[in-house]
Amino acid sequence: MATYVLVHGAWHGSWCWKRVRNALQSAGHDVFTPTLTGVGERSHLNSAAVNLSTHIADVANLIRWEELPDVILCGHSYGGCVISGAADRVPDRIRALVYLDAFVLEDGEALIDLLPPEQVQGMRRHGWKVDPIPAEAFNVNPTDCAWVNRQCTPQAFATFEEPIRFTGGLGRIQDVTHILATGYVEGSPFPACHERAKKKGWKTRTLPCGHDVMLDLPGELTAFLLEYNM
DSSP states (O other): OOEEEEEOOTTOOGGGGHHHHHHHHHTTOEEEOOOOTTSGGGGGGOOTTOOHHHHHHHHHHHHHHTTOOSEEEEEETTHHHHHHHHHHHSGGGEEEEEEESOOOOOTTOOGGGGSOHHHHHHHGGGTTEEOOOOGGGGTOOHHHHHHHHHHOOOEETHHHHSOOOOOSSGGGOOOEEEEEETTSOTTOSHHHHHHHHHHHTOEEEEESSOSOHHHHSHHHHHHHHHGGGO
16 A cells, blocks of 8 residues: 655645545555645635745645554646745655655746746736736646636645755655646747656656646546556
8 A cells, every 4th residue: 555645736735636635545556635724714814924945835734643654746737846845844754755746946946937028017007916827828628617717726835936945855765757738839948847757867757748747638647657666
């Protein structure tokens, strides 16, 4: 039996992992899909004070208080920033990291450092919170687009603006994979992150779908995650 912690991306929540979570649980594994502070069913907690450190603590504290060992920690999109910080805090509890069409930050970088200035300016137009990017822009499959747009909620700008700081724990984790969704590449920051992963010597894979891999190809993603139990 394996233990999985699956971390959603910006504006999403635990809900986006339903298909993969159910499939992994049906195969007999422990699966945790925390919703980060301020989004989804925790959107009532959203405020200007919510930042990347808040979300890193959400995940690191889950792992600590559930006393999870040997975790396969997967982060989607913005969730890549979160799992990097969480793994740096609790490296002894992490077996492997999976960056799912996700950001790969270096020490001292913020997510907005990997975006074009005009996009960052647009994110600032509503003050402390950022409205969701429409599912259509991420090439989410047509069947799920309307549902994703209903489910997504605004997220605090500070989560994108705060630089990450590492203490050396992240570098202790040897089994790291970056997966690129090849159906969402135009204007995407993730091909560059995929190249970063290659330069770091991480394993890399591709999947032929839009950005929300867990919705477009849940079976294929589940099959990949199950490889960690072989």
